[in-house]
Amino acid sequence: MKELNKGYIKRIHVNQHIIKANRKKGSNDPVLTIKTTSDNVKANHIMIGDNVRLCYAPESPLACGATIWIETTEQINIQD
Numbered sequence: 001m002k003e004l005n006k007g008y009i010k011r012i013h014v015n016q017h018i019i020k021a022n023r024k025k026g027s028n029d030p031v032l033t034i035k036t037t038s039d040n041v042k043a044n045h046i047m048i049g050d051n052v053r054l055c056y057a058p059e060s061p062l063a064c065g066a067t068i069w070i071e072t073t074e075q076i077n078i079q080d
Contacts, residue, residue: 002041004034011035012046012054014068022058031056031068
């Protein structure tokens with residue numbers, strides 16, 4: 001597991017083009033990109049903090065059909 005340390009900005013991108021290509025080809029190429037000032041890391045699952053997980057699972061979508069989602073058991077504060 002690769003860790004990206006605290007202290008600098010990390011931006012997580014979901015690549016829709018790869019999701020579509022994976023469906024078409026039946027592959028499972030990484031669809032998430034974590035961009036930092038010095039690196040681009042690709043993944044299908046990442047942990048954010050202790051109990052937050054961003055998942056891409058085309059082989060086992062949720063009942064609603066979603067293939068990418070965030071999971072957590074932590075408290076969520078909603079800001080408008």
